[in-house]
Amino acid sequence: MGKEYRAKVFKSGNSVALRLPKELGLKDGDVMVLREEQGHFAFEPAPAKPARIDVSGFWGKAPWLKPLRPEDREFEERELDWDGKLLKRDD
Structure with missing residues (x-):
């Protein structure tokens, strides 16, 4: 099992947000996929969009x-x- 971190939930506008520790290596603007399974939450980076084809060559x-x-x-x-x-x- 990996390291354990604590994160705080807070109100952000009409939503709630989860402040994650910087030790996770996430950057501002990263897109994540969040899953709820039997009362537990898991998140992971969203799949990268396919790169555009450069036809200039x-x-x-x-x-x-x-x-x-x-x-x-x-x-x-x-x-x-x-x-x-x-x-x-x-x-």
Whole structure:
């Protein structure tokens, strides 16, 4: 079993808060997950959000690809058969 700490509950606005000792190594703004199980409470750091993909390094990796011209972005209207019902774009 790990170390035991005492923490104080206090009123904060319309809620109650739990002041945790700095020895736990938590920083201001850390997000925690709190669970209540059979009258006992457990908390742990929330899973980190996945990092955003940095696409800045992709520039120039495929020099054979060229931007589409506006006239290449046009498409021909066609009928679509979904479940036996022909649909046009205006339907």
